[in-house]
Structures are given as structure tokens and as C-alpha cells.
């Protein structure tokens with residue numbers, strides 16, 4: 319009798335412990351979310367790529383279900399890992415539920431409180447799905463921090479106060495490697511610090527994504543930017559080419575209609591293979607790009623023009639112009655954002671310049687002057703128009 323009971327318990331245990339899990343399925347590695355004034359970002363990290371789409375469901379009062387978004391992850395196992403769900407309660411989302419919908423399919427459900435629109439992005443290295451849910455939640459407070467969630471005005475109606483300075487790469491990601499083993503991550507960090515100082519001299523508040531040699535995911539960079547209340551985002555990078563003669567500076571802003579030669583660079587800066595950049599192009603084509611990119615273009619032009627005009631003397635880089643590029647880090651930030659490639663570390667002259675503190679300081683001053691020029695332009699536009707009531 320006793321032995322039977324033990325046996326039954328063992329059998330039940332074996333069933334629950336994963337004998338029922340079909341082989342060959344992927345795993346959910348992590349689920350994270352962040353609340354911002356006008357949207358909530360959910361990131362589901364997976365151990366493999368999964369194609370999915372977001373489906374919207376109306377509220378079902380009979381079943382006491384609120385309005386929902388859901389997405390199915392085929393070939394993914396979650397089991398009862400998130401059986402209790404994740405409570406969000408930030409005024410937009412009630413919470414996140416994940417469950418095994420069928421033996422070979424996980425369903426992610428977002429229970430909504432308010433909803434305006436959403437966007438979906440699939441990133442790789444590591445594989446993750448990013449869902450941003452937008453909506454207005456005036457007068458609400460963040461229930462975790464108790465801080466009021468002020469409604470975020472459209473960029474053109476906000477004065478520019480805080481600039482986020484993002485030093486590209488870092489930690490285990492050295493970025494490009496140049497002449498004499500010069501690492502992009504070291505150049506970007508030194509320049510970012512000089513840029514921060516130059517921006518402070520122009521009266522800006524400065525927030526850094528990193529101030530030392532550390533690895534940060536692209537979402538972490540934008541999370542830092544958004545949660546610090548950044549008004550502008552400037553990502554600093556150094557370029558590389560197989561052809562050592564290639565040199566010059568170029569500034570990118572995000573646009574779906576990017577030029578073809580931006581693809582290789584975007585692949586490297588996004589940390590993905592070249593052929594995966596096309597996936598981003600398809601995603602971007604479905605998004606409301608018009609909200610931020612005109613401002614990003616103005617900012618890119620102001621910064622590039624100032625760098626080209628202001629850097630004088632012998633160390634004068636060639637002007638490769640303002641360009642469109644599909645960069646994740648620009649897409650993920652919800653504010654006007656540019657990516658500056660400050661020179662080629664694979665070119666002997668520019669590699670030498672970029673190791674010179676005097677040159678980095680001079681370049682930082684010109685970038686800061688470009689940002690100040692953009693601030694002036696936006697203030698003029700602001701004076702001419704009235705913010706919506």
C-alpha cells in the first residue's frame with residue numbers, strides 16, 4: 319500500500335518534472351519590462367529566433383477579461399515557469415501572462431488597462447522580442463516608484479535640456495579593431511567623456527549610458543536614456559573598412575529608406591549578420607517612422623555640419639555626409655537620436671588622430687556646438703507654434 323503510494327507520487331512527479339516536454343523546443347530565458355511616461359516596453363528573451371505577430375483582442379466582460387494583446391511563440395516551451403504571471407500595473411498594462419498554449423507553442427498575453435498602439439521588433443544576438451505598448455496615462459503614478467508619470471509631449475514641443483551620450487560597444491564587445499590593435503570601444507569612451515564635458519559647457523544636462531569599460535545591450539542603452547528623461551540621444555562610434563585608405567566622418571539617423579551601403583555598417587553596429595538587417599527593414603516599414611525621424615535628421619545635419627566646419631587645420635576629416643541607417647539603438651530610443659561615426663580607425667591618419675586627446679576634445683566641442691545649434695532651431699520652432707492642449 320505504502321509502496322504503491324510512493325510509486326504513484328514518483329510517477330506524478332515524473333510527469334510534472336518535464337517528461338511531458340517534447341524534445342527540440344526552445345526556451346524563454348527572461349522576461350523584462352520597463353514603464354515610461356507614454357509606453358511600456360516588454361522584452362522576451364529566447365534561445366532561438368521565433369517569428370510571431372501581435373494580435374489584439376477586445377475585452378470580454380463575460381469572462382472578466384480586459385482588452386488584450388497576445389503573441390504565439392511556436393516551438394517554444396515555457397511550461398509552468400511563469401504560472402503566476404507578472405504583475406505590471408503601471409497604468410497601461412495590468413500584467414503579462416505566459417503559458418503553454420499547446421505542447422509546442424507558448425502564448426504571451428498582455429492584459430491592458432489603456433491602449434493606443436503597439437510596435438513589435440525582433441532582435442538577435444541574443445534573440446529577443448521587443449513589444450512597446452503605447453497609450454496615454456495622464457495623472458497616473460508609477461506604482462513601483464510612486465513617481466508621477468507625466469505625459470510626454472511630442473519632441474518638437476519640448477525644450478532640449480538633457481542629452482544622453484552613448485559610447486558605442488564596451489566590455490566583451492570591442493567594436494571594430496583598427497591600426498595597431500586600436501579598439502573602437504576605447505575611442506568611443508574617451509570621446510563620450512569629452513563630449514559630455516563639452517555639452518555641460520553648453521548648458522546641457524548630460525547622462526551617460528556608460529562611463530567605464532562595460533558591456534550594455536542595446537535595450538539597456540535606451541532604457542538608461544528614457545528613464546533619465548533624455549531629450550536627445552547621441553551614440554558615438556568609430557568606423558572601419560577593409561580598405562585602409564577609406565576615411566572621413568559621417569552621421570546617421572534612423573530611416574526606413576536607408577542607403578544600401580549603410581547595411582554592412584548597420585550589421586556591425588547592431589551586432590548581427592549582414593543578411594539579418596533585412597528583417598529590420600521590413601519591421602521599420604510597418605512603423606510610424608514620421609514621429610521622430612525629421613528631428614533626428616535635423617540633429618544629424620546640425621552635428622555633421624558643425625564637425626565639418628569646425629575642425630580646422632591639418633587634422634581635418636573628410637565629409638562623408640549625413641546618411642540614413644537601420645540602427646537598432648536609434649530605433650529603440652523614442653527621442654531624436656543620431657549615430658556619429660567619428661572617423662576610421664582602420665585609416666592610419668585618423669587612427670592616430672583619434673588617439674590624440676586634443677583632437678578628441680576639439681571634435682567633442684564641435685559635436686556639442688552642433689547640438690546647441692539644433693537646440694536653438696527647435697526653440698525657434700517652439701516659439702512659432704503652440705503645444706496641443
Ligand SMILES: [Zn+2]
Pocket residue numbers: 486487493494502555556586587
Ligand atoms: Zn561601433
